Amino acid sequence: MSRKSFRQAINEALRQEMRRDPRVILMGEDVAGGRGGTSGVKDAWGGVLGVTKGLLTEFGEDRVLDTPITEASYIGAAAGAAATGLRPVAELMFVDFVGCCLDQIMNQAAKFRYMFGGKARTPLVIRAMYGAGFNAAAQHSQALYPLFTHIPGLKVVVPSSPYEAKGLLIEAIRDDDPVIFLENKVMYDDEEDVPDEPYTIPFGEANLTREGDDVTIVAFGRMVNLANQAADRLEKDGISCTVIDPRTTSPLDTGTILDCVADTGRLVIVDESSPRCNLATDVAALVAEEAFDALKAPIRRVVPPHTPVPFATVLENLYMPSVEKIEAAVRSVAAYRVKEEA
Amino acid sequence: MSGTITPITMPKFGLAMTEGKLASWSLPVGKEVKAGDELADIETSKITNGYESPAAGILRRQVAPEGEMLPVGALIGILADADVSDSEIDAFIQHFNDNFSSGDAEDKNSDTTARRTVDVGDLKISVQESGNKETGTAVLLIHGFGGDVSNWMLTQSALASSHHVIAFDLPGHGESTKQVGDGTPAGFAKTVEDLIKALDLPAAHVVGHSLGGAIALELAKSSPDLVKSLTLIAPAGLGQDINMNFINGFIDADRRKTLEPVLQYLVHDKSLISRQMVEGIIRYKRLDGVVSGLKTIASASFPDGKQSVSLRSVLETFEKPIQILWGEQDEILSTKDADGLPAAISVTRFPETGHMPQLEQAAAVNTSISQFIE
Amino acid sequence: MQISRDILTRSYRAMRTIRDFEERLHVEFATGEIPGFVHLYCGEEASGVGVCAHLTDTDTIASTHRGHGHCIAKGVAVDGMMAEIYGRQTGVCRGKGGSMHIADLSLGMLGANGIVGGGPPLICGAALSHKLLKDNGVAVAFYGDGASNEGSTLESLNLATVWQLPAVFVVEDNGYGEATGASYACAGTQKDRAAGFGMPYFECDGTDFFAVYETAGEAISHARSGKGPAMLHVHLSRWYGHFEGDAMTYRAEGEVARERAEHDCLVNFRKHVTEISLLEGSALDDIDASVKSEIDAAVAAAKAAPLPEEADLMKDVYVSY
Known part of the structure; x- marks a missing residue:
C-alpha cells in the first residue's frame, strides 16, 4: 500500500495487466511519443499528460503503439484486434475526439456481440479524458459519458479516485466486453492510498x-x-x-x-x-x-x-x-x- | 490552580492510526469517572473502540463534538475536579491547543515501529516490528483466517513498551504474497518457522489467534525449540466445530451489506464493526488471489464444515508454558473446546466477549500476555 | 500458373453457390417472406472466391453490406446464412444480425458490415493481431468504390502502412456507390491512392476467376511475407441493383445484359477449364446439381426453422452485465 496519484494508479493498472497478459496492448496518439522525431528520444511524452509514461520502456514498440492522428482507423483497429485475439487498451486522449471515430465504437465494437448472435467477444478498453475545469473550452472539456451510456453493448466507467481508478481499470481490461473508461483530467494529481498489488472492483456495484x-x-x-x-x-x-x-x-x-x-x-x-x-x-x-x-x-x-x-x-x-x-x-x-x- | 486538570486526547489505537473520529461520548458533561471507565467511542479506519478514562475526575468538557475527525493527540475533552474553575479550564484548553501540533504523536512512535517485507522462500512476508530488540525474547503475533496485522492494533503497541513485538501478515493475507500453499495450519507453521529464522530470532513467545492458534500449535509441535511459550486466543485446533456461516460468508460476501453481518460474528459488541473495517476487508478481498487463497485455506483446514486437524495432543506434550484466552460469547469457535485440558494450562474466559478478545478486552488480554511472558 | 484440381473444384463450387444463393434470394425476396433488405453479389463471384482461395481459417476478412459472397467464399455455412436472412433462430447470428451482419469469427469472417467504410479499420486491427500473435495470418478488407472515398478507409491505408501490417485492401469496384457512378464520386485513381501511401497496387478483371486468383495471390503473398499492406483493385459489374427493389434507372439500357452475356465468371470459367481439360464438364454439372439441391434445402430449412423467442431479445448484448 502506498500513496499514489490518479495518474500513477492508472499507469500501474496498465503496467500490471500488461505484465500479466501478453495480449494486452496499448495504442493511441503519443501514448509513448517521439517516434519519427529528429532527436531520437523515445517515450517523449508517455501520453499527453504522462499517464502512460514508462510503459514503452518495459513493453516495447510492439505493445505500446503510437498511432497517427487518425482516430477512426486506430479505434477501429482496436475493435478489430479485440475481436481477433488481442486485448487492446486504446487511448482517445480527449473524449471530445469521439466525433472522429464514433462509428467504430457505436456501430462496430458495441454491436458485434449482439449482431453476430453472441459469437463475438470484444475485450476492448477505450480510455479518454473528460471534464471541464481546465480552461480547455468547448472541444476539450465535455463529459460525454451519457453518449456512451446510451449505446447498448458498451460498458462505461467513471472512476472517482485513484483507488477506484486502479481497480476499475484492471476490471475493464479483464472484461470481455467493450469498456469506455473516462478519466477526469482535473483529478490526475489527486492522491490516496492505493494497494501495490493488482485488484479489481466489479462493475455495476455502487x-x-x-x-x-x-x-x-x-x-x-x-x-x-x-x-x-x-x-x-x-x-x-x-x-x-x-x-x-x-x-x-x-x-x-x-x-x-x-x-x-x-x-x-x-x-x-x-x-x-x-x-x-x-x-x-x-x-x-x-x-x-x-x-x-x-x-x-x-x-x-x-x-x-x-x-x-x-x-x-x-x-x-x-x-x-x-x-x-x-x-x-x-x-x-x-x-x-x-x-x-x- | 486549585485542582488537577487532565487532558483527554485522541488515543492512538494501533500503529497505523493517525486520526480518529469521536463517534460518541459515553457520558454527559459533569459525570464523575474512575480510571478505566469508558469515556467515548472512537472510530478509526479499522474499528470503533471504547476509550477508557486514563484518570479519575469529572468530565468537565467535551471539547470534540460527536462526529469530529481529529488527529491523534488532539484534545477531545477535559477531566478535572469540581473545584477547578471554568476559566482555568478555558485557559488550559487555549494553552493546549496553542502548543498542539498533529505530527507529535506520530513522531514519538516512528522510531520504534517499522513495516517491512521479509523474503521467506518464494514468499514476501509483510512484517510489522516494534519495541526494543534488547528486551529479550521476542513476542510473535499470528493472526487468524482473513485477518492481518491490524488484528493486533490494540495489542502490539501496548506490549511494545516492554517487549520486542513482531506481527506479520500470513501468506494470502494483508500485504504478504497471496500464495497460501496447501492452506493447512502445518503449511503455515512451516512459513512461520522460516520467518523466525529469517528474522534471526533464537525463539519467540508465540501468540496465536483463531487459525493462528492452530498454526502456533503446529509450530510448537514441529519446532518446539523456537517456541518459548504459547498464548492461544480463541484457537482453532482444539475441537471440531466451527461457524461455517462465518467462513463461507467471509469468502463469498463482496458488498458491505452482505459482509457486515458476517463480520459481526467476530464480536460480542456488534457496534465494534465499523464501516471502515468492512470497507478495509472488502478492499483486501478484491486483491488478486485473495479469494482463491481463502478458499484453499477453508477447504484444507475446514473441509465439510469441520476442523480437519486436532492439536489437543500438542497441549499434553509441549513442555513450556501455555495459556488460553477465550471470549465466552465466541460465535465462531466455542470456548468449550478449552474444557478438559491438562491442569497446568491456564484458561481465562472473558465474559461479554466474542471471538476477538484482543479487541474487545484489549487491556485484560495485554495484561495476561505480559504477565505470562515475564 | 498452376492451380490444383482441388482449388479449381472448390472455387467453382463456391462461385456457383454464391450465384444460386443470390439468384434464389432475388426470387424469394419478391415474395415478401424475407424481412429487411438484401444487397446481391451476382456478377462479382470471382472476386470474393479468387481472393479467399488463398486464405485459411486463420486469415481474417471483413466484408461489406454486399457480403453474402464473401461469407460463402470464406466457408460460412449456407444453411445458417439462409436461416439468418430469413430471421430465424437457427441463423448464423440467431436471427439478430440479418443479411448485413453475417459473421463467423471461428472462420475468420469478421462480418458483413452495414456501414460503408466500416471494415478497413477493423482489418487493421485483425492484421495487428496476426502480426503480434505471430500466426502468419493476413487480414483482407473487401470494400467498394464508394467506401474507397471514406475517411476511415483512407486512414486505414495510412495506418496499415505506418504499422507495416499484413493487410490487403481489396477495392471491389463495380462502378457504382449506390446510385452514383464511381466516375463521378472517386477523385483520382485507386492506383494513385495506393502509390500515395507507398503501397503496392495490383489490379485485375474481377469477372475472370483466373485473373483474380493470380493477382490476389501476389498481393496476399506480399502482405503475408511481412512487407506491409497491399491494394488489390478488382474491376467488376453488379447485375442487380444496390439493393433488391432498386430499378437501376441510373444504368444505361443493355448494360447489365451485356455484362451477363459477356462477363459471366461461371460461363467463362467452364469454358476455360474444359477447353484445356483442367476439369471435365460433367464434374461441373455435378457441382451445379449438388449446389442446386443445397440451396433448395437451405431455403426449405430456413422457412421451416423456428423464429427467435422473446427470451432472445435480451440475450448476447454483453458477455456479462
Whole structure:
C-alpha cells in the first residue's frame, strides 16, 4: 500500500495487466511519443499528460503503439484486434475526439456481440479524458459519458479516485466486453492510498462514500468528491447525506440508488455532463418510476446549463456544478415539506 | 490552580492510526469517572473502540463534538475536579491547543515501529516490528483466517513498551504474497518457522489467534525449540466445530451489506464493526488471489464444515508454558473446546466477549500476555 | 500458373453457390417472406472466391453490406446464412444480425458490415493481431468504390502502412456507390491512392476467376511475407441493383445484359477449364446439381426453422452485465 496519484494508479493498472497478459496492448496518439522525431528520444511524452509514461520502456514498440492522428482507423483497429485475439487498451486522449471515430465504437465494437448472435467477444478498453475545469473550452472539456451510456453493448466507467481508478481499470481490461473508461483530467494529481498489488472492483456495484438519513446524493466521477465535501459541511448543520458513487454508468446499480432513496426519501443528482438526456435525467426517471412513493420532495439535479463548455475561468466556474450548488440543492430538498391538502 | 486538570486526547489505537473520529461520548458533561471507565467511542479506519478514562475526575468538557475527525493527540475533552474553575479550564484548553501540533504523536512512535517485507522462500512476508530488540525474547503475533496485522492494533503497541513485538501478515493475507500453499495450519507453521529464522530470532513467545492458534500449535509441535511459550486466543485446533456461516460468508460476501453481518460474528459488541473495517476487508478481498487463497485455506483446514486437524495432543506434550484466552460469547469457535485440558494450562474466559478478545478486552488480554511472558 | 484440381473444384463450387444463393434470394425476396433488405453479389463471384482461395481459417476478412459472397467464399455455412436472412433462430447470428451482419469469427469472417467504410479499420486491427500473435495470418478488407472515398478507409491505408501490417485492401469496384457512378464520386485513381501511401497496387478483371486468383495471390503473398499492406483493385459489374427493389434507372439500357452475356465468371470459367481439360464438364454439372439441391434445402430449412423467442431479445448484448 502506498500513496499514489490518479495518474500513477492508472499507469500501474496498465503496467500490471500488461505484465500479466501478453495480449494486452496499448495504442493511441503519443501514448509513448517521439517516434519519427529528429532527436531520437523515445517515450517523449508517455501520453499527453504522462499517464502512460514508462510503459514503452518495459513493453516495447510492439505493445505500446503510437498511432497517427487518425482516430477512426486506430479505434477501429482496436475493435478489430479485440475481436481477433488481442486485448487492446486504446487511448482517445480527449473524449471530445469521439466525433472522429464514433462509428467504430457505436456501430462496430458495441454491436458485434449482439449482431453476430453472441459469437463475438470484444475485450476492448477505450480510455479518454473528460471534464471541464481546465480552461480547455468547448472541444476539450465535455463529459460525454451519457453518449456512451446510451449505446447498448458498451460498458462505461467513471472512476472517482485513484483507488477506484486502479481497480476499475484492471476490471475493464479483464472484461470481455467493450469498456469506455473516462478519466477526469482535473483529478490526475489527486492522491490516496492505493494497494501495490493488482485488484479489481466489479462493475455495476455502487459505492456509498457517505451514509446518512436525510438526503441521498448520486454523483458521478469527480462530482463524488464535491458531493462528499458538501455532505461533510451539511453534516455539521445536522443534515446527514448518503453519497452514492455508481462507479459505472453502464451497468448502473439501480438497486442501491432505489434502496437509498427509499431510506432518505430525498434525492439530489450531481452530473457534470450537459443537462439534457444525461445521467441525472436517467436517474431521476428511474426514481420517479420505481420509488415515487418514497419521495418526500422533488428530485433536484445539479447540472451545468445547456451550453457548450465556456473558456474564460469566470464562465467555466459558473458553468460547473460546485460544492456550494450541491449544498444549496440538498438544503432545498431537506427543507421541502409536502403541502397538506386543505 | 486549585485542582488537577487532565487532558483527554485522541488515543492512538494501533500503529497505523493517525486520526480518529469521536463517534460518541459515553457520558454527559459533569459525570464523575474512575480510571478505566469508558469515556467515548472512537472510530478509526479499522474499528470503533471504547476509550477508557486514563484518570479519575469529572468530565468537565467535551471539547470534540460527536462526529469530529481529529488527529491523534488532539484534545477531545477535559477531566478535572469540581473545584477547578471554568476559566482555568478555558485557559488550559487555549494553552493546549496553542502548543498542539498533529505530527507529535506520530513522531514519538516512528522510531520504534517499522513495516517491512521479509523474503521467506518464494514468499514476501509483510512484517510489522516494534519495541526494543534488547528486551529479550521476542513476542510473535499470528493472526487468524482473513485477518492481518491490524488484528493486533490494540495489542502490539501496548506490549511494545516492554517487549520486542513482531506481527506479520500470513501468506494470502494483508500485504504478504497471496500464495497460501496447501492452506493447512502445518503449511503455515512451516512459513512461520522460516520467518523466525529469517528474522534471526533464537525463539519467540508465540501468540496465536483463531487459525493462528492452530498454526502456533503446529509450530510448537514441529519446532518446539523456537517456541518459548504459547498464548492461544480463541484457537482453532482444539475441537471440531466451527461457524461455517462465518467462513463461507467471509469468502463469498463482496458488498458491505452482505459482509457486515458476517463480520459481526467476530464480536460480542456488534457496534465494534465499523464501516471502515468492512470497507478495509472488502478492499483486501478484491486483491488478486485473495479469494482463491481463502478458499484453499477453508477447504484444507475446514473441509465439510469441520476442523480437519486436532492439536489437543500438542497441549499434553509441549513442555513450556501455555495459556488460553477465550471470549465466552465466541460465535465462531466455542470456548468449550478449552474444557478438559491438562491442569497446568491456564484458561481465562472473558465474559461479554466474542471471538476477538484482543479487541474487545484489549487491556485484560495485554495484561495476561505480559504477565505470562515475564 | 498452376492451380490444383482441388482449388479449381472448390472455387467453382463456391462461385456457383454464391450465384444460386443470390439468384434464389432475388426470387424469394419478391415474395415478401424475407424481412429487411438484401444487397446481391451476382456478377462479382470471382472476386470474393479468387481472393479467399488463398486464405485459411486463420486469415481474417471483413466484408461489406454486399457480403453474402464473401461469407460463402470464406466457408460460412449456407444453411445458417439462409436461416439468418430469413430471421430465424437457427441463423448464423440467431436471427439478430440479418443479411448485413453475417459473421463467423471461428472462420475468420469478421462480418458483413452495414456501414460503408466500416471494415478497413477493423482489418487493421485483425492484421495487428496476426502480426503480434505471430500466426502468419493476413487480414483482407473487401470494400467498394464508394467506401474507397471514406475517411476511415483512407486512414486505414495510412495506418496499415505506418504499422507495416499484413493487410490487403481489396477495392471491389463495380462502378457504382449506390446510385452514383464511381466516375463521378472517386477523385483520382485507386492506383494513385495506393502509390500515395507507398503501397503496392495490383489490379485485375474481377469477372475472370483466373485473373483474380493470380493477382490476389501476389498481393496476399506480399502482405503475408511481412512487407506491409497491399491494394488489390478488382474491376467488376453488379447485375442487380444496390439493393433488391432498386430499378437501376441510373444504368444505361443493355448494360447489365451485356455484362451477363459477356462477363459471366461461371460461363467463362467452364469454358476455360474444359477447353484445356483442367476439369471435365460433367464434374461441373455435378457441382451445379449438388449446389442446386443445397440451396433448395437451405431455403426449405430456413422457412421451416423456428423464429427467435422473446427470451432472445435480451440475450448476447454483453458477455456479462
